[in-house]
Amino acid sequence: MLALTAITLGPVPDWRVSLTDVVVPEEDVEAVADVLRSGWLSMGPRTESLERAFEAYTGAPHALAVTNGTAGLHLICAAAGLGPGDEVVVPSLTFVASVNSIAYTGARPVFADIAGLHEPWLSAEAAEAAITPRTKAIMNVAYGGHPGETEALRELADRRGLVLLEDAAHAAGSRLGGRHLGTFGTAAAFSFFSNKNLGIGEGGMVVTPDEELAAQLRLLRSHGMTTLTWDRHRGHASGYDVVALGFNYRIDEPRAALAEARLARLDEENRRRGELVGRYRAALAGVEGVEPALPPAEGAEPSHHLFTVVVDEGVDRDAVRAALAEARVQTSMHYPPAHAFSIYADGAPSLPVTDAYAARTITLPLYAHMTESQQDLVVETLTAALAAPARA
Numbered sequence: 001m002l003a004l005t006a007i008t009l010g011p012v013p014d015w016r017v018s019l020t021d022v023v024v025p026e027e028d029v030e031a032v033a034d035v036l037r038s039g040w041l042s043m044g045p046r047t048e049s050l051e052r053a054f055e056a057y058t059g060a061p062h063a064l065a066v067t068n069g070t071a072g073l074h075l076i077c078a079a080a081g082l083g084p085g086d087e088v089v090v091p092s093l094t095f096v097a098s099v100n101s102i103a104y105t106g107a108r109p110v111f112a113d114i115a116g117l118h119e120p121w122l123s124a125e126a127a128e129a130a131i132t133p134r135t136k137a138i139m140n141v142a143y144g145g146h147p148g149e150t151e152a153l154r155e156l157a158d159r160r161g162l163v164l165l166e167d168a169a170h171a172a173g174s175r176l177g178g179r180h181l182g183t184f185g186t187a188a189a190f191s192f193f194s195n196k197n198l199g200i201g202e203g204g205m206v207v208t209p210d211e212e213l214a215a216q217l218r219l220l221r222s223h224g225m226t227t228l229t230w231d232r233h234r235g236h237a238s239g240y241d242v243v244a245l246g247f248n249y250r251i252d253e254p255r256a257a258l259a260e261a262r263l264a265r266l267d268e269e270n271r272r273r274g275e276l277v278g279r280y281r282a283a284l285a286g287v288e289g290v291e292p293a294l295p296p297a298e299g300a301e302p303s304h305h306l307f308t309v310v311v312d313e314g315v316d317r318d319a320v321r322a323a324l325a326e327a328r329v330q331t332s333m334h335y336p337p338a339h340a341f342s343i344y345a346d347g348a349p350s351l352p353v354t355d356a357y358a359a360r361t362i363t364l365p366l367y368a369h370m371t372e373s374q375q376d377l378v379v380e381t382l383t384a385a386l387a388a389p390a391r392a
């Protein structure tokens with residue numbers, strides 16, 4: 001007889017406002033329960049349905065669901081043919097997975113600086129300066145879901161004959177001139193990690209306009225095998241060959257169903273995030289010692305994955321964060337720059353704007369169902385912290 005024990009979360013801090021918050025409505029529970037009842041759990045019809053829905057949503061000709069965003073990034077680097085001797089220009093101000101995925105292939109990540117203290121995305125000018133005869137690709141990162149210098153990077157990659165890869169982990173629902181981010185390059189990877197706008201726990205999606213690359217991505221996603229378990233189950237194949245050194249980066253059906261259910265609400269949730277960002281910007285306009293980053297840009301409809309601020313020089317950023325934590329308001333900082341990590345520090349270039357941003361930024365709570373009173377509390381607490389002895 002199985003003994004069922006309740007699982008408790010342990011001592012989680014009792015935040016009055018957490019950085020992000022995942023709500024799972026009954027329709028999502030039902031979508032997953034339906035899959036469980038069907039008895040088919042590994043990659044199959046729900047995954048195919050999610051992929052078609054994601055293609056329709058983003059306008060990308062080919063979408064392939066994967067086990068997480070990092071696996072997706074590795075897949076696009078591998079399918080783009082990166083390997084030892086190649087260099088890839090990448091911002092240091094990103095989650096380390098963007099950089100690791102390049103290094104997995106044996107290629108060398110080459111860090112370039114961000115565009116400005118309030119524009120924390122890869123600078124096209126800095127990216128161009130980092131190009132050498134060994135450069136094969138540029139990896140752009142849609143920081144916080146913002147397009148940043150996507151168009152200039154596209155032009156740069158074309159002019160210099162380079163592959164443009166997009167880390168679109170933050171960019172589910174982000175558009176530039178009506179075109180979805182992730183469709184400007186050779187291939188892109190999205191993340192569906194819990195804290196993302198399309199969060200399902202673990203999951204991701206790769207997209208590409210290139211049919212041959214899509215076929216290669218499909219092979220590499222599942223061990224380089226020419227057929228899937230699902231193909232054999234439905235009688236479409238009886239055996240398989242292995243034609244490439246692939247991985248197991250497949251998603252499963254419960255998570256695919258959850259992602260498709262959540263995709264239907266994504267635009268509405270991102271719109272609400274945008275309203276909250278507008279409220280933050282208005283409320284912080286007169287507050288001394290801090291300025292919002294990520295300014296609105298012409299033609300951009302960001303997913304508003306993150307809302308970040310930059311404190312004035314001389315303000316003790318960590319003391320401000322500690323005061324917010326004391327008031328039970330959770331904050332974060334995106335990101336500790338990759339070039340400062342021991343694994344990547346050797347020979348790293350000087351990146352003054354990245355260093356300044358990393359020393360002075362705070363990420364404030366933001367999620368679609370955050371209430372205005374929760375947001376007011378964040379602003380009040382931040383204002384009080386900036387007025388207190390935190391200011392040196």
Ligand SMILES: Cc1ncc(COP(=O)(O)O)c(C=O)c1O
Nearest residue numbers: 068069070095097169191192193
């Ligand atoms: C910019 C960026 N790239 C890549 C990843 C990796 O995605 P995942 O956690 O789904 O592997 C993340 C998220 O964690 C991210 O924020």
